[in-house]
Amino acid sequence: MNLEKYIVKARPGVVGGKFEEKRPLRERIELPVKRHIFINRDSHPDADIYVAIHEAKDLPASVPDYQVPHFHNTDEFYYFIGNNPDLTGLEGQIIFEGRVHKIVSPACVYIPTGAVHEYKVTRGAGTVTVLFRNRGYTHEDKQPDLEKGNKEAAKFASYIIRPDVRPTTEIKYHTDAAPGVRYVFVDGKLRPEAGFYTVVRSVSNVQPTQANYVDKHTHNCDTQHIAIGTGPELTGLKIEFVIGDEKVVVESPVGVNIPAGTPHCQRIIEGSGHFLISCPSPTTTTVWFDIGNVPTSQRARLSSADESDDNERGQSGTRR
Numbered sequence: 001m002n003l004e005k006y007i008v009k010a011r012p013g014v015v016g017g018k019f020e021e022k023r024p025l026r027e028r029i030e031l032p033v034k035r036h037i038f039i040n041r042d043s044h045p046d047a048d049i050y051v052a053i054h055e056a057k058d059l060p061a062s063v064p065d066y067q068v069p070h071f072h073n074t075d076e077f078y079y080f081i082g083n084n085p086d087l088t089g090l091e092g093q094i095i096f097e098g099r100v101h102k103i104v105s106p107a108c109v110y111i112p113t114g115a116v117h118e119y120k121v122t123r124g125a126g127t128v129t130v131l132f133r134n135r136g137y138t139h140e141d142k143q144p145d146l147e148k149g150n151k152e153a154a155k156f157a158s159y160i161i162r163p164d165v166r167p168t169t170e171i172k173y174h175t176d177a178a179p180g181v182r183y184v185f186v187d188g189k190l191r192p193e194a195g196f197y198t199v200v201r202s203v204s205n206v207q208p209t210q211a212n213y214v215d216k217h218t219h220n221c222d223t224q225h226i227a228i229g230t231g232p233e234l235t236g237l238k239i240e241f242v243i244g245d246e247k248v249v250v251e252s253p254v255g256v257n258i259p260a261g262t263p264h265c266q267r268i269i270e271g272s273g274h275f276l277i278s279c280p281s282p283t284t285t286t287v288w289f290d291i292g293n294v295p296t297s298q299r300a301r302l303s304s305a306d307e308s309d310d311n312e313r314g315q316s317g318t319r320r
């Protein structure tokens with residue numbers, strides 16, 4: 001098996017590049033953020049998703065607007081992660097239908113299909129992960145409807161979501177041997193209508209002695225993994241992936257797409273940074289275990305597992 005089709009290093013975003021999607025930018029604007037492309041049709045031809053990161057540092061005192069108001073034919077998500085240990089330290093704003101809403105990290109912003117918006121970072125340092133849930137997205141410039149923006153201001157404000165810190169044991173087949181802090185940015189509990197799940201595991205100074213904390217498993221949907229390090233150019237976080245029977249260690253920045261039904265597991269083995277996992281919500285995990293490799297205590301836990309909903313216990317998952 002060739003793991004290169006699943007795991008690809010991030011590339012610098014080049015406006016007008018060969019596989020670059022047309023973007024809703026103001027003319028002659030120099031972006032105050034640095035773009036890194038993680039998953040697009042160039043890197044992962046089979047993945048129906050798009051993931052890029054806007055890196056913010058040394059921002060000017062007043063950041064100019066760099067987008068024009070527009071909407072998409074697919075849902076979009078932003079994950080604001082500041083450079084402080086608790087993910088604070090980055091601010092921005094999104095204008096939904098002409099009305100400004102402030103974004104303070106850590107934050108998820110859910111932008112439903114059709115909502116007219118325009119965003120920018122405004123202050124601090126960190127990363128904004130930009131994810132389109134379908135890759136073949138298009139955008140259309142559109143003037144905002146301020147009356148709608150004002151009338152529906154509370155609804156739009158609710159699309160800016162403060163992540164929950166939750167234990168790893170919330171997910172079946174995962175143990176609390178996992179390092180760092182697990183932030184749920186969006187899921188069926190936080191914003192059911194988004195139909196999407198993203199967690200960020202934020203770690204600092206993980207040592208190579210780090211124990212395993214995820215058993216090999218499959219999902220009934222594609223899942224994506226994004227590794228962002230806190231070092232220069234987003235380096236500094238090492239992840240071990242097992243896909244099928246192959247094992248590989250990769251360093252950030254890296255984008256990984258695991259197609260539905262592919263047995264895999266992954267763990268952070270060294271360094272500092274943020275590790276994102278995304279998939280549609282709700283989804284079903286089926287454990288895939290080689291009985292010889294699973295400790296007895298875990299085997300009992302695994303065989304008694306029933307509603308194997310990966311996202312949250314209690315959400316209606318399919319039995320498998």
Ligand SMILES: [Fe+2]
Nearest residue numbers: 217219223264
């Ligand atoms: Fe997984």
